[in-house]
Amino acid sequence: MSALAVRSLAVAVALGAAAALFAQPRDYGLLGFDTYPLIASARVAGPADLAHLASEPLMGGRYPSPMYRPLVSALFAAEYALFGLEPRGYQGVGAAAFACVLLALAAMGGALARRASEVSALRALPVLLPLCFALSPSYIEIVPV
Incomplete structure (x- = not known):
């Protein structure tokens, strides 16, 4: 798989996950x-x-x-x-922030994959990093500090 295809897939995964996140609760209230x-x-x-x-x-x-x-x-x-007090605005901001985090993870995965180009398994990092984060419930947990 070419580097451009991996980047395109990573962006599609990130934006798709954010869109899925926004699609489910868009009719919820505050x-x-x-x-x-x-x-x-x-x-x-x-x-x-x-x-x-x-x-x-x-x-x-x-x-x-x-x-x-x-x-x-x-x-x-x-x-x-x-x-x-329109809930969709707040949810849209949350989904946009989530998409930005996923895109940043895809970019970080791409940078790591380029640095370790001799290890073929790492070529999937631009897709795996945002996908693992998107599927993990850890980002919705709050730990008081």
């Missing part, structure tokens, strides 16, 4: 007990509210232990500004 507090605490009405995204705990202190996640809050603020 699920989870923490969804609305996350969105509500990250709303930005003006420039003064931007500072609270970095200084307020996640979910405005509604979570039992204070966790500071300014990037998560900023992402929810941007998503709310773009999509309001």
Whole structure:
């Protein structure tokens, strides 16, 4: 299999997995007990509210232990500004991020396969890395730190 065919297959696997991820829950609502507090605490009405995204705990202190996640809050603020409470917008952003991770894994697998070109089994890395990640439930688990 040529290098171009392997890259094309890797991209197809990555984008197909992301599309499959988005296709299943696209008609779901905003699920989870923490969804609305996350969105509500990250709303930005003006420039003064931007500072609270970095200084307020996640979910405005509604979570039992204070966790500071300014990037998560900023992402929810941007998503709310773009999509309001429309679930498909949030799901689309999640699927796009998932696709980017899979494409990055395919690129990393391609780089590793090129460096170890004498080992023919490694030629499949651009396809196997994103496929293994896409099929693994580990990326949806949360480990509090």
